[in-house]
Amino acid sequence: MNRAARILALSLTLAAPWAGLASAEVVALVGATVHPVSGPDIPNGVVVMDGARITAVGPASSVHIPVGARTVQVTDKHVYPGFIEPLGHIGLVEIESVRGSTDTRDIGENDASLRAQVAFYADSMLIGPAVAGGVLYSHIGTEGQVVNGTSAVMRLNGWNWEDMTLKAPIAMGINYPQVAQHGRFFRQTEEEFAKAKEKAVKALQDIVDASRTYQTARSAMANHTGPAIDIDSRFEAMMPVLEGKVPLLVYAADKPTIEAALDWAKKEKFTRLILATGADARLVADRLAKEKVSVILDGVLDLPDRRWAPYDDVYAAAEALRKAGVTFCIGDGGDASQARNLPFHAAMAAAFGLPRDVALRSVTLSPAEVLGVADRIGSIDVGKEASVFVSDGDPLEMRTHIEQVWIAGQPIDLAHERQVELYERYRHRPKATGSTPAAAPSHP
Amino acid sequence: MMRLRSIRLLAVAGILSAAPAFAGADFDAWKNAMPAQPDSLVVRHATIWTSGPQGRLENADLLIHKGKIVSVGQHLSVPAGTVEIDGTGKHVTPGVIDPHSHSDIVGDVNEGTNIITSEVRIQDVVNSESIAVYRELAGGVTCVNLLHGSANSIGGQNQVIKLRWGATPDEMIFASAPPGIKFALGENPKQSNWGNGAGHRFPQSRQGVEQSIRERFAAARDYERRWNDYKKNPKGDVVPPRRDLQLDAIVEILNGKRLVHAHSYRADEMLMLMRLAEEYGFRVATLQHVLEGYKIADEIAKHGAGASTFSDWWAYKQEVHDAIPYNGAIMWERGVTVTFNSDSSELARHLNLEAAKAVRYGNVPEVEAFKFATINGAKQLHIDQWVGSLEAGKDADFVIWSASPLSSYGLAEQTWVDGRKYFDRADDLKHRDALVTERNALIAKVKASEKKGKDDKDKDKDKKSDAPAKPAYLQWESNSDESSPFESGRAGAEGDNR
Numbered sequence: 053m054n055r056a057a058r059i060l061a062l063s064l065t066l067a068a069p070w071a072g073l074a075s076a077e078v079v080a081l082v083g084a085t086v087h088p089v090s091g092p093d094i095p096n097g098v099v100v101m102d103g104a105r106i107t108a109v110g111p112a113s114s115v116h117i118p119v120g121a122r123t124v125q126v127t128d129k130h131v132y133p134g135f136i137e138p139l140g141h142i143g144l145v146e147i148e149s150v151r152g153s154t155d156t157r158d159i160g161e162n163d164a165s166l167r168a169q170v171a172f173y174a175d176s177m178l179i180g181p182a183v184a185g186g187v188l189y190s191h192i193g194t195e196g197q198v199v200n201g202t203s204a205v206m207r208l209n210g211w212n213w214e215d216m217t218l219k220a221p222i223a224m225g226i227n228y229p230q231v232a233q234h235g236r237f238f239r240q241t242e243e244e245f246a247k248a249k250e251k252a253v254k255a256l257q258d259i260v261d262a263s264r265t266y267q268t269a270r271s272a273m274a275n276h277t278g279p280a281i282d283i284d285s286r287f288e289a290m291m292p293v294l295e296g297k298v299p300l301l302v303y304a305a306d307k308p309t310i311e312a313a314l315d316w317a318k319k320e321k322f323t324r325l326i327l328a329t330g331a332d333a334r335l336v337a338d339r340l341a342k343e344k345v346s347v348i349l350d351g352v353l354d355l356p357d358r359r360w361a362p363y364d365d366v367y368a369a370a371e372a373l374r375k376a377g378v379t380f381c382i383g384d385g386g387d388a389s390q391a392r393n394l395p396f397h398a399a400m401a402a403a404f405g406l407p408r409d410v411a412l413r414s415v416t417l418s419p420a421e422v423l424g425v426a427d428r429i430g431s432i433d434v435g436k437e438a439s440v441f442v443s444d445g446d447p448l449e450m451r452t453h454i455e456q457v458w459i460a461g462q463p464i465d466l467a468h469e470r471q472v473e474l475y476e477r478y479r480h481r482p483k484a485t486g487s488t489p490a491a492a493p494s495h496p
Numbered sequence: 497m498m499r500l501r502s503i504r505l506l507a508v509a510g511i512l513s514a515a516p517a518f519a520g521a522d523f524d525a526w527k528n529a530m531p532a533q534p535d536s537l538v539v540r541h542a543t544i545w546t547s548g549p550q551g552r553l554e555n556a557d558l559l560i561h562k563g564k565i566v567s568v569g570q571h572l573s574v575p576a577g578t579v580e581i582d583g584t585g586k587h588v589t590p591g592v593i594d595p596h597s598h599s600d601i602v603g604d605v606n607e608g609t610n611i612i613t614s615e616v617r618i619q620d621v622v623n624s625e626s627i628a629v630y631r632e633l634a635g636g637v638t639c640v641n642l643l644h645g646s647a648n649s650i651g652g653q654n655q656v657i658k659l660r661w662g663a664t665p666d667e668m669i670f671a672s673a674p675p676g677i678k679f680a681l682g683e684n685p686k687q688s689n690w691g692n693g694a695g696h697r698f699p700q701s702r703q704g705v706e707q708s709i710r711e712r713f714a715a716a717r718d719y720e721r722r723w724n725d726y727k728k729n730p731k732g733d734v735v736p737p738r739r740d741l742q743l744d745a746i747v748e749i750l751n752g753k754r755l756v757h758a759h760s761y762r763a764d765e766m767l768m769l770m771r772l773a774e775e776y777g778f779r780v781a782t783l784q785h786v787l788e789g790y791k792i793a794d795e796i797a798k799h800g801a802g803a804s805t806f807s808d809w810w811a812y813k814q815e816v817h818d819a820i821p822y823n824g825a826i827m828w829e830r831g832v833t834v835t836f837n838s839d840s841s842e843l844a845r846h847l848n849l850e851a852a853k854a855v856r857y858g859n860v861p862e863v864e865a866f867k868f869a870t871i872n873g874a875k876q877l878h879i880d881q882w883v884g885s886l887e888a889g890k891d892a893d894f895v896i897w898s899a900s901p902l903s904s905y906g907l908a909e910q911t912w913v914d915g916r917k918y919f920d921r922a923d924d925l926k927h928r929d930a931l932v933t934e935r936n937a938l939i940a941k942v943k944a945s946e947k948k949g950k951d952d953k954d955k956d957k958d959k960k961s962d963a964p965a966k967p968a969y970l971q972w973e974s975n976s977d978e979s980s981p982f983e984s985g986r987a988g989a990e991g992d993n994r
Contacts, residue, residue, distance in 0.1 A: 149813035178811060388811070389810050
């Protein structure tokens with residue numbers, strides 16, 4: 053692309069909310085402290101982005117900026133890789149309480165064939181605020197009853213779900229049946245609960261057993277050693293899981309349920325596990341480390357589950373996992389409208405002991421590793437997607453401002469983000485003079 | 497409440513007296529006595545955020561005498577025998593005030609039956625034993641406005657409390673705080689999210705919400721007139737009007753003696769309520785949540801209502817479609833007294849960081865932003881002559897932080913109420929293992945007696961070592977659910993009332 057064309061593309065980008073229109077250009081971010089996450093910070097660093105990818109990173113003294121590159125001076129600023137929400141629902145929900153706008157759950161025991169990405173609403177109003185907060189990728193999954201279907205990592209800029217899917221499937225979600233009842237709300241009798249649990253465990257087992265039978269029959273059919281069978285999309289979806297190509301994403305919240313889930317997975321010889329859980333993971337940390345289970349600690353800004361637990365039980369859980377050697381990343385609890393607060397979950401973990409560099413990693417490179425996409429995103433390294441943000445300080449501090457964002461090399465127009473537009477509009481509202489109270493309040 | 501509390505205490509006493517075996521356990525770990533109040537106390541060399549006219553002072557001292565602040569300044573001279581705390585490198589602030597909480601309430605937060613329930617009172621259901629009290633202290637909170645839920649256009653009477661952990665419900669009540677009441681507008685009183693069966697109670701529209709309030713205001717005026725007429729009767733031979741607790745409270749509202757805290761989201765409904773109040777000659781004390789407050793900031797400022805908002809909640813229901821995190825900043829710029837509230841036992845634990853979001857979104861200066869968590873809440877609740885800032889004569893409610901209270905990495909290290917230390921992180925850490933040892937000893941005792949009763953024959957089997965392989969706090973029986981029947985649950989208050 054010649055220079056004129058590049059300028060034209062740039063002006064289109066800046067002028068219009070249709071940021072995705074801009075053609076690929078070469079951009080060099082110059083003068084900031086670069087935080088690659090994968091390695092030490094680089095004072096006065098340079099990041100070169102060519103099209104969708106990072107093509108150079110390093111100190112200003114050693115990085116060659118290609119001729120014709122657009123140079124963006126970010127002196128005294130900081131450049132970070134975009135945050136990755138490790139478990140969420142962006143694009144699957146607009147207004148939580150409006151049923152027609154939510155695609156976060158489904159019913160039925162075997163929903164293995166559900167694919168989260170196909171319901172991703174590319175124009176969701178929730179995407180803008182997340183991106184403005186530096187969250188540039190989100191791992192989304194449907195929640196079901198037993199087997200949930202496959203999840204996907206979405207790139208939070210693009211035209212439709214197809215071009216916004218970074219990778220799918222990521223994992224097959226299963227809800228491991230809860231071992232013990234919690235809370236005083238909607239409590240079942242012990243018998244009812246035991247019965248429901250048994251039913252759920254059996255449902256899960258039946259699905260796996262039937263999938264294995266299907267697998268054998270299917271392979272016999274393929275080898276012409278067995279009869280033709282009916283194709284079942286749910287069992288088909290389970291095949292890569294049985295073959296170990298797609299990991300299980302196991303939802304299990306409390307200690308006994310985590311332990312039961314691990315026991316079950318071991319018995320069934322599922323070796324690739326991602327555990328979506330809470331602070332109880334710290335109570336089984338040694339085992340999680342030993343069995344090499346990846347953990348999504350889904351939310352740090354949360355209350356202890358037990359009245360008598362230390363008040364900072366959840367805040368300190370991440371550090372306990374780190375100390376035990378568990379591979380983990382930090383999530384935000386999955387509320388799509390709150391994804392922009394993801395870094396602050398990591399920050400609270402840092403306040404309660406997690407080293408700051410690990411906290412930053414826990415919402416960038418670590419989720420990429422846990423989700424199996426670290427070859428493409430999660431750090432500022434040559435060859436990775438050029439998804440970075442520029443801030444005026446430490447992005448785990450709430451006082452910090454995120455000033456510029458690139459997703460796969462595309463500059464994002466933060467000034468036209470919907471909430472910013474509302475801010476600007478009402479901030480500049482002329483002072484209201486017309487409204488006269490019927491009677492001035494006399495008190496209090 | 498008191499009856500149940502006594503039963504629980506009795507039950508515990510019974511176990512302890514029958515348990516000489518735990519002689520080694522530290523039963524003082526969970527302190528029950530009221531913390532001591534040093535006669536004279538000074539915190540030295542700290543960065544002090546006064547939230548008052550003195551602003552933020554570097555290398556400053558805070559001097560306290562018998563639970564009240566004497567002075568704030570540099571190099572203060574202090575009486576002999578003054579207890580000294582070295583605040584070097586620390587930040588000291590007023591105790592955080594949470595203007596909107598459902599944390600410490602026994603039982604149900606909503607009286608969801610009628611559209612008007614002004615007769616019910618939080619003061620009758622304060623839960624002094626809620627663990628939320630302690631957890632909030634650990635987040636630097638000292639004062640909380642407990643409100644009913646938002647099921648009713650005119651809801652119940654709120655209660656401001658101080659977090660005097662260990663005290664009785666009556667002792668926690670902030671006695672000087674003027675009475676108030678919860679109002680609610682929009683989706684909740686019109687039952688929008690109550691399921692498909694909830695389409696039969698009036699009102700089902702915002703228009704209906706206005707009329708449900710207006711009708712009661714009119715009824716209260718009539719009720720007041722009947723009483724006034726009755727009281728004017730010199731002979732005393734007329735039957736008095738029937739006492740109506742619901743209308744009593746509303747008369748107080750109309751006469752400016754009871755502060756209205758109105759749950760509200762959209763600009764239209766807030767404007768409606770302010771105009772209705774003006775018509776009746778009173779001022780709405782606070783608009784709670786006030787998520788579209790930024791659209792009518794001038795009108796709110798002119799009316800004189802405070803605005804207590806969420807820093808950044810949005811999109812969870814239709815009426816928060818246009819909520820923006822810049823809401824606080826815009827209202828502040830236009831002269832409204834702004835606070836950020838929690839509405840959540842979790843969020844309440846870091847309202848200092850919520851205040852930092854006013855810096856992030858809208859560049860409110862740090863000292864002003866922090867007031868969103870302190871003095872502004874005191875002003876909204878009309879308790880600012882006692883709390884909310886570090887100024888001479890005010891209550892010694894303060895927090896010592898490890899770093900700036902607006903920093904993500906800062907921790908509340910000590911929280912003081914009335915010059916008494918109710919939270920100390922160092923103590924908390926020190927006592928954790930002892931608490932768990934005590935707990936496990938009690939559980940072991942119970943299990944042993946159960947087992948003995950069930951099966952004497954096997955009593956010699958299965959003797960296992962008690963020696964903990966991990967720190968004691970990692971040894972608990974995690975499958976037991978310990979939520980007290982008193983505990984205000986996460987599932988209860990928060991999701992339902994926002």
